Amino acid sequence: MSTLFVDKALLPDGWARNVRLVMGQNGRIADVSAGAERQAGDEYQSSRILLPAPANLHSHSFQRAMAGMTENHGPASIAGSDDFWTWRTLMYAFLDHLTPGDIEAIAALTFMEMLEAGFATVGEFHYVHHQPGGVAYDNIAETSERIAAAASQTGIGLTLLPVLYTYGAVNEQPLKGGQQRFGCDLERFSKLMDAERRIVAGLPEDTVLGMAPHSLRAVSPRLMREAAGLWSSGPVHIHAAEQVREVEDVVEWLGARPVEWLLDNADIDERWCFIHATHMTPDETRRMAESGAVAGLCPMTESNLGDGIFEGERFLAAKGLFGIGSDSNIRISLHEELRTLEYSQRLQDRRRVVLADSGKSAGRTLYETALSGGARAMGRDSGALAPGLYADLVAIDASHLSLAGLKDDQVLDGWIFAGDQNIVRDVWSAGRHMVRAGRHIRRDAIEARYRTVMAGLLQRL
Numbered sequence: 512m513s514t515l516f517v518d519k520a521l522l523p524d525g526w527a528r529n530v531r532l533v534m535g536q537n538g539r540i541a542d543v544s545a546g547a548e549r550q551a552g553d554e555y556q557s558s559r560i561l562l563p564a565p566a567n568l569h570s571h572s573f574q575r576a577m578a579g580m581t582e583n584h585g586p587a588s589i590a591g592s593d594d595f596w597t598w599r600t601l602m603y604a605f606l607d608h609l610t611p612g613d614i615e616a617i618a619a620l621t622f623m624e625m626l627e628a629g630f631a632t633v634g635e636f637h638y639v640h641h642q643p644g645g646v647a648y649d650n651i652a653e654t655s656e657r658i659a660a661a662a663s664q665t666g667i668g669l670t671l672l673p674v675l676y677t678y679g680a681v682n683e684q685p686l687k688g689g690q691q692r693f694g695c696d697l698e699r700f701s702k703l704m705d706a707e708r709r710i711v712a713g714l715p716e717d718t719v720l721g722m723a724p725h726s727l728r729a730v731s732p733r734l735m736r737e738a739a740g741l742w743s744s745g746p747v748h749i750h751a752a753e754q755v756r757e758v759e760d761v762v763e764w765l766g767a768r769p770v771e772w773l774l775d776n777a778d779i780d781e782r783w784c785f786i787h788a789t790h791m792t793p794d795e796t797r798r799m800a801e802s803g804a805v806a807g808l809c810p811m812t813e814s815n816l817g818d819g820i821f822e823g824e825r826f827l828a829a830k831g832l833f834g835i836g837s838d839s840n841i842r843i844s845l846h847e848e849l850r851t852l853e854y855s856q857r858l859q860d861r862r863r864v865v866l867a868d869s870g871k872s873a874g875r876t877l878y879e880t881a882l883s884g885g886a887r888a889m890g891r892d893s894g895a896l897a898p899g900l901y902a903d904l905v906a907i908d909a910s911h912l913s914l915a916g917l918k919d920d921q922v923l924d925g926w927i928f929a930g931d932q933n934i935v936r937d938v939w940s941a942g943r944h945m946v947r948a949g950r951h952i953r954r955d956a957i958e959a960r961y962r963t964v965m966a967g968l969l970q971r972l
Contacts, residue, residue: 603689
C-alpha cells in the first residue's frame with residue numbers, strides 16, 4: 512500500500528481539498544478521502560494538483576522516429592498536391608528499414624514521452640507484424656513482443672491492438688510494397704492472436720488485449736464478420752472515414768459510406784472505437800454517438816496530415832464520447848491534443864468555446880470527456896479518482912506561472928490553453944510511479960538507446 516496526500520484534486524463530484532488517496536498492491540485505488548488530515552508516511556509535495564491521467568487511445572509508435580522527415584512538399588498525388596497519400600508512401604518506405612530492435616527502442620521512447628506528457632496508458636494499434644516483403648519472423652509475434660518489452664520498460668499501461676490487414680485497397684486489391692509487412696489472412700491472424708494472448712498473460716494485470724481490423728480499405732466485409740466471430744470480447748478499434756478519397760472509394764465498392772456501413776453491418780457497441788471518423792454526415796454522427804462507440808480523435812496528426820475537422824459539437828450534443836490519441840506521434844502532448852481539438856472547432860465555426868455547454872469550462876469538458884472516452888475505448892477500469900479503479904494519476908504544478916491565480920476549472924483551462932509540458936510533474940500508471948519531478952525514472956537509458964538506434968537507422972535510409 513502507498514498513500515498520497517495533495518492539497519487539491521479533481522474527484523468524480525468535483526474539486527476537493529486536502530485529499531488523501533490510498534493505492535493498493537494491485538495498482539487500484541483503495542480509498543479516497545477529501546478534507547483529510549496528512550498522516551505519517553504519506554507521500555506529499557506542496558503545490559501539486561492531482562488529476563486522473565487519461566489514456567492515449569491510438570498510437571503507431573514506430574512513426575515517432577519519422578518526425579521531421581516528411582515536411583518537404585512531396586511528389587504530386589492523384590489529387591494533384593502533397594497529401595495523406597503521398598505521406599503514406601514515405602511511411603511505407605521508412606518502415607522497410609526497421610528491425611525488431613529498432614521497433615522496441617522507438618516504442619520505448621514514445622511510451623516514455625507519453626508518460627511525461629501525462630498519459631497513463633496507450634492503445635498501440637500495431638500492424639508491423641512481418642519482415643520487409645511480408646516474410647514471417649520465426650516467432651509470428653516477434654514485433655508484438657518488442658512492443659510489450661517497451662511497455663514493461665517504461666511502465667505504461669498497455670492495450671495491445673494487433674491489426675488485421677489483408678488487402679491493399681478497397682475491393683480486395685492485393686498488398687503492395689510496405690503493406691506486405693502488415694499482411695495477415697484470417698488463418699495467420701488467428702495464430703498471431705494466440706501468441707498475443709500468451710504475451711499479455713506475462714504482463715501486468717492491467718494489460719488489455721483487443722483487436723483492430725485496420726479499415727474497410729484493408730479488411731473485407733466477409734473478413735470483418737469472420738474476425739468478429741473469433742474475437743467476441745475486448746476493445747475493437749478501426750480506422751474510419753479519415754480521408755474523403757477513402758469515403759468515396761468505399762461508397763463505390765460497398766454502396767455506403769464507411770461509418771454508415773459499419774453501423775449497419777458490424778454490431779457496433781461500446782467495445783468499438785472509430786479512429787478519426789472525420790468525414791461523417793449528420794445522421795452518421797448522431798447514430799455513432801448513440802451506438803456507444805468512442806470517437807478516437809488525434810487532432811495533431813489529423814492537422815499534420817490535412818485530414819479534416821471532426822464534427823465535435825454535433826457529436827457531443829448527441830451524448831457521444833471521444834478520447835484522444837497521438838497517432839503518428841509527430842508531437843506527444845496531452846494538453847496540445849485537447850487544445851488543437853477545440854481550436855479546430857473554433858476555426859471551422861468562427862466561434863469561441865465550441866465544445867463546452869453554456870457556462871461550462873472548455874478545459875474541464877475536454878479533459879473529462881477524454882478521460883471517459885479513453886477508459887471505454889481501452890477496456891480499462893480508469894478515468895476517475897475513485898476506489899476500485901486503476902491508480903492512473905497525474906500531478907500538475909500549481910505554482911507554474913501559467914496557472915498563477917487560477918482556481919478550480921480555470922486550472923485545466925490554463926494548462927490546456929496557456930500551459931506547457933513542464934506543468935506535468937508526476938505520473939502513475941496503475942500505481943506505478945514512473946514520472947517524478949517531470950522526468951521519467953528511466954529516461955537516460957531509454958534516450959541513449961533511441962539515439963543509438965536512430966544513428967544506425969539514418970545510415971540505412
